[in-house]
Amino acid sequence: MNAKRLPGLMITGTNTEIGKTYVAARIAESMVAAGHRVGVYKPVASGVTVPGDPNHALSDPLVLWNAAGQPGELERVCPQQFRAPLAPHLAAAAEGRSVDARLLREGLQYWQETSEFVIVEGVGGLMSPISDEDYVADLAAEFGYPLIVVAPNALGVINQTLQTLITAATFRDGLDVAGIVLNQAAPPDPSDDASLSSNRRELEQRCVPPVVAELPWSADRFVEEVDWFRLGTTAADE
Numbered sequence: 314m315n316a317k318r319l320p321g322l323m324i325t326g327t328n329t330e331i332g333k334t335y336v337a338a339r340i341a342e343s344m345v346a347a348g349h350r351v352g353v354y355k356p357v358a359s360g361v362t363v364p365g366d367p368n369h370a371l372s373d374p375l376v377l378w379n380a381a382g383q384p385g386e387l388e389r390v391c392p393q394q395f396r397a398p399l400a401p402h403l404a405a406a407a408e409g410r411s412v413d414a415r416l417l418r419e420g421l422q423y424w425q426e427t428s429e430f431v432i433v434e435g436v437g438g439l440m441s442p443i444s445d446e447d448y449v450a451d452l453a454a455e456f457g458y459p460l461i462v463v464a465p466n467a468l469g470v471i472n473q474t475l476q477t478l479i480t481a482a483t484f485r486d487g488l489d490v491a492g493i494v495l496n497q498a499a500p501p502d503p504s505d506d507a508s509l510s511s512n513r514r515e516l517e518q519r520c521v522p523p524v525v526a527e528l529p530w531s532a533d534r535f536v537e538e539v540d541w542f543r544l545g546t547t548a549a550d551e
């Protein structure tokens with residue numbers, strides 16, 4: 314399937330818990346502020362809360378939907394949600410269910426029909442299993458959106474980012490990476506992590522895709538102005 318009918322970005326990361334949702338939400342906000350009608354899609358989520366749970370406002374689908382200005386129907390943001398904090402196929406099995414591999418793909422269509430730009434957030438990293446048969450990278454290949462790789466500004470980020478880029482370059486026919494977002498995912502403490510001031514320069518020197526933006530700890534905007542619409546527009550869209 315290659316159902317791409319409009320521009321979009323696929324947000325992936327070097328690992329789980331490095332701020333993919335936070336970065337995706339900031340991208341959505343800045344695009345909505347620029348006047349774009351943005352759809353947000355998370356094919357599957359695990360470890361989710363339900364309404365009434367103390368942290369429900371922080372659940373990925375709700376955060377994404379709010380950042381995009383509450384477009385369409387909230388239930389469409391993430392049609393498959395499971396409670397256990399495990400990879401989706403295992404979280405589903407814990408509930409006696411399974412991930413619907415077809416719905417992972419078909420759930421995107423609603424947003425393609427109702428938006429002018431779709432932001433898709435993956436689960437974990439590119440090689441995180443997402444169903445019994447699929448990795449996140451399988452969906453990325455089929456959706457065809459350029460990737461944004463969220464990388465945490467912390468010791469170890471060079472290795473993690475290069476491994477993700479190598480995976481992108483070699484998976485199936487290769488996945489297009491639009492750029493890297495360096496995200497300060499925890500309060501910075503230079504006395505504890507001397508790599509904070511050199512990570513960006515090192516990534517810029519070692520990675521082929523550009524570092525397109527940097528997001529300071531809990532910031533509501535990126536350090537630089539980024540034309541996300543252009544980054545998400547490929548030759549096939551034009």
Ligand SMILES: [Mg+2]
Pocket residue numbers: 333334335373434
């Ligand atoms: Mg997330």
